[in-house]
Every structure is written in C-alpha cells, then in structure tokens.
Amino acid sequence: MLKRLHLKNFTVFADADFEFGPGLNVLVGTNGTGKSHVLKVGYAVAQTVAGAVQRRHAKPDEITSQGLSFFDVVGLSIRLSNIFLAGTQNKLVRNSIIKQDAQVETSLGQTGDTKLAFSIEYSESPSNKMGEASFVMGEEYVAVATTPVFIQAKEILSLMPDIVGISAQNPDVFDSTYTDLATQLTIRAPKEPPMFAKPILDAWAALMRGTILSEDGRFYFQPATGARFRVGLAAEGFRKLGTLAHLLANGSLTKNATLFWDEPETNLNSALLRELAKALAELASQGFQIILATHSMSLLKEFHILSRELDKEKLPIKYFGLNAEPGQPTTVVTRDDFKYLPDVVALEAELDQADDLEEIFARESR
Incomplete structure (x- = not known):
C-alpha cells in the first residue's frame, strides 16, 4: 500500500503531505486542485517500486548507490513522461517566484519501511532531467509488492x-x-x-x-x-x-495492489453509483487500499451512510480536502468525516444548488 506521499513544488502543490490509510482514501476538490496529479504520481511510484522489487528478485546485484537500478531510474523518468504527457518533465515543477526543484517523497507498506524519493530539476527551458533518486526496500514490502491498477474517468x-x-x-x-x-x-x-x-x-x-x-x-x-x-x-x-x-x-x-480511480462516479446513475459505493466499501473492509478522486456529493453521501451502518465493522475511510485560492498553491486538509472538511468548493457548490432548488420549490408551493 501507499502509506505517505509528500509533494514539494510539484504541479499545483507547494508543500502537501498525504498520509494514506488502508481501505478508502477519498480526494475531494474542484477542478484544477490537483486530484488527478496525486493519483498519477502515486501510481507512478507504486509501479516503479513493484518493478524494482521484481527486478531485485531476478538480479539482486543490479543496484546503484542510491538503491535503485539504472533501469528503475530510467523507467521512473519515462513513466512520469508517459503518464502526465506534459511535453517535458520540467513542466511538472510548480511555477512560482522561488525557482526550486520539485521533490517527491513516498513510503510504502503497512509499516512504511519501503521508501522512494526523487526530484525533478527546475529549468526555464524544456528539460527531462531528474535529480537524485533514492530507494530503500523494506522487508515487509518485498513479499507483497504488486503492480497497481489505475482506472480513469473515461471507460475503455x-x-x-x-x-x-x-x-x-x-x-x-x-x-x-x-x-x-x-x-x-x-x-x-x-x-x-x-x-x-x-x-x-x-x-x-x-x-x-x-x-x-x-x-x-x-x-x-x-x-x-x-x-x-x-x-x-x-x-x-x-x-x-x-x-x-x-x-x-x-x-x-x-489486496496487494492499490487501486487508483479518477472520478468513479462519471456517467453512473444513482442506482449504479450506490452499488459501486457498496462494492468499494466492501473491498476496503476486506483490506484493499483504494485511492480515488471525486467531486460528487452523492458518492460522498453513500460512503458516509455505509460508514455509519451499525451492523458492520467501522469502514476504514479517510478524506482529503483539496482547495486553492486563485493564483495560490493547493492546500490539503485530512479528516475522517467529510462533514468536517473546511470550505471544500466542490461540496459547497452542490450544497448551494440544493438550497436554491429548495427555495424554488418553496416559492412555487405558496
């Protein structure tokens, strides 16, 4: 599982820390706050670590001083380019007055003893230059590293x-x-x-x-x-x-493969959305790690209902509220209950719409 993801100067994030848990991890935010970026960089890391573990079993001596093989470093660089399609990797470095490299630090496994960190160099001209990369393989993760799964908003x-x-x-x-x-x-x-x-x-x-x-x-x-x-x-x-x-x-x-899912609610009617929420909650309760991005109040409500069912064990779920003021980096707030996410624009807009609709109904019934 992906336990921690720390992003500095990466795309829309100046300094953001995600402490993921087993079970459901729900990223909530409006468009442009970086939800998909979190999924993609997390997926790239999980893929790289799974590949490194598999390669280490096959060729244990193929290791650099940082703990990553040459193929792992090159593979990570290519993977980032192919996943983000940014043109060049320096486009992943956040634009700001302070011209600093982007840094990504991660830990994986239940104990977090497997660690991968890397940087992408700042450049004003097109560049695909990565900085130093380091990798520590924990004993726990070696036995269970499995290629992750990424499902997009568009069906294929x-x-x-x-x-x-x-x-x-x-x-x-x-x-x-x-x-x-x-x-x-x-x-x-x-x-x-x-x-x-x-x-x-x-x-x-x-x-x-x-x-x-x-x-x-x-x-x-x-x-x-x-x-x-x-x-x-x-x-x-x-x-x-x-x-x-x-x-x-x-x-x-x-259970050993993290599922990343971008906007699972897309093109689902209410009945299908409810069934999908039930299935994801069931998988989370069985030990699957699921990291998904959404701005659907309906999906959040379904998760909240499922987390309050009295005849079942408590649903393992964490919410991450992503917000950004115009021209400012995205900030992240973590809560165990989406009701306590402060000022999440994606939720406020849907609540405002519900209030407007109620007002219209009340006016027409007079």
Missing part, C-alpha cells in the same frame, strides 16, 4: 483491444494509464472468480440483468435473455462496473 472497454494499437501509433492521444489498464484487461478471467469477488459480481449481474464477457481481447454484453452484443452498445455505467468486475475476476486487482 468499448475501445478494447484497439486502444493499444491506437496508442502505439499516436502516443500523445492516451496517457500510459490507459494502455496499462488495457493490458490488465486482456488477461482472461477463470471460469470461477475469486471467492471474495463473487458476491459483488453476482449483485452487479442481477442489477445489469446480464454480464460483460471477454473474448480475444474484445468485450461483449450478454443479457440474461437474448443474444450478446458489443459492449459499446451497452450503457456506459455498465461498462464502468464491468471494468472493475473483470479486474477482480482475472486477478489483476488484489
């Missing part, structure tokens, strides 16, 4: 398997989180899904009145009655649920 089931070829020919169309996800989706699911996932998959099949199937890298919707058809003809909400369902069924998403 309808683009499978063509998205891989499109990305290869046009590398600036999709960032590498899309092609990484596409690769994970190509893994065939066994006939019987893992036991922990079966209740979730059965509930979704009943809700959708059908299932999403994979054949030769392409996805289809199989209704409970009738012939199957291309998944692109199915509701987009079904495709989003189908993405998570397939990752659970084929073993790409496990």
Whole structure:
C-alpha cells in the first residue's frame, strides 16, 4: 500500500503531505486542485517500486548507490513522461517566484519501511532531467509488492483491444494509464472468480440483468435473455462496473495492489453509483487500499451512510480536502468525516444548488 506521499513544488502543490490509510482514501476538490496529479504520481511510484522489487528478485546485484537500478531510474523518468504527457518533465515543477526543484517523497507498506524519493530539476527551458533518486526496500514490502491498477474517468472497454494499437501509433492521444489498464484487461478471467469477488459480481449481474464477457481481447454484453452484443452498445455505467468486475475476476486487482480511480462516479446513475459505493466499501473492509478522486456529493453521501451502518465493522475511510485560492498553491486538509472538511468548493457548490432548488420549490408551493 501507499502509506505517505509528500509533494514539494510539484504541479499545483507547494508543500502537501498525504498520509494514506488502508481501505478508502477519498480526494475531494474542484477542478484544477490537483486530484488527478496525486493519483498519477502515486501510481507512478507504486509501479516503479513493484518493478524494482521484481527486478531485485531476478538480479539482486543490479543496484546503484542510491538503491535503485539504472533501469528503475530510467523507467521512473519515462513513466512520469508517459503518464502526465506534459511535453517535458520540467513542466511538472510548480511555477512560482522561488525557482526550486520539485521533490517527491513516498513510503510504502503497512509499516512504511519501503521508501522512494526523487526530484525533478527546475529549468526555464524544456528539460527531462531528474535529480537524485533514492530507494530503500523494506522487508515487509518485498513479499507483497504488486503492480497497481489505475482506472480513469473515461471507460475503455468499448475501445478494447484497439486502444493499444491506437496508442502505439499516436502516443500523445492516451496517457500510459490507459494502455496499462488495457493490458490488465486482456488477461482472461477463470471460469470461477475469486471467492471474495463473487458476491459483488453476482449483485452487479442481477442489477445489469446480464454480464460483460471477454473474448480475444474484445468485450461483449450478454443479457440474461437474448443474444450478446458489443459492449459499446451497452450503457456506459455498465461498462464502468464491468471494468472493475473483470479486474477482480482475472486477478489483476488484489489486496496487494492499490487501486487508483479518477472520478468513479462519471456517467453512473444513482442506482449504479450506490452499488459501486457498496462494492468499494466492501473491498476496503476486506483490506484493499483504494485511492480515488471525486467531486460528487452523492458518492460522498453513500460512503458516509455505509460508514455509519451499525451492523458492520467501522469502514476504514479517510478524506482529503483539496482547495486553492486563485493564483495560490493547493492546500490539503485530512479528516475522517467529510462533514468536517473546511470550505471544500466542490461540496459547497452542490450544497448551494440544493438550497436554491429548495427555495424554488418553496416559492412555487405558496
């Protein structure tokens, strides 16, 4: 799991510290506050560490004085470029009067004894120069490091398997989180899904009145009655649920793989959103780490309701409120209850809308 992420002079952050926990970690903020940036840099770090651990098992002597192999350092640099598509890496350094390098410090694992830190050099001209990188591999993390999963706001089931070829020919169309996800989706699911996932998959099949199937890298919707058809003809909400369902069924998403999800609420109706919230809460309760970004009050309400269910164990959940005044860096506030996030614009706008609607109803009923 990703335990800590400290960002200095990175994109919109001057100095921001994220202490993630096991279970659900919810980033809340309006557009432009850096929610997606947090997910992407966290994902890049988790990918790099998983690759370093795997390489260390294969070639234990391939280590630099900082603890990272040459391939790890180069891989991290390429990964940042391909994930952010910023043109050059110096674009990831925050613009400010103080011309300083961007610094990223992370710790991973339950105890946080695995650490990765790196910097990106400030430059007024295009540059892809990274500064010093350091890596300490903790004993606990070595045994469980698994490639993370990143799900974007846009669904890609309808683009499978063509998205891989499109990305290869046009590398600036999709960032590498899309092609990484596409690769994970190509893994065939066994006939019987893992036991922990079966209740979730059965509930979704009943809700959708059908299932999403994979054949030769392409996805289809199989209704409970009738012939199957291309998944692109199915509701987009079904495709989003189908993405998570397939990752659970084929073993790409496990307790040892952090799930990063950008705006999971996109294009989901209220019924599907409620089912998705239940599934994420269930996975969090089973020990999965989920880091997601949202500005949906409906999703936050669902999590709050689920966290207050009396007949279940307390839901492990943390909220991170991201705010930024015009021209100022984004600040972060951490709470265990979203009600206590101060002045989160994304929430205030939705609350104001609800108040306006109530006022209209009251006026029309007079």
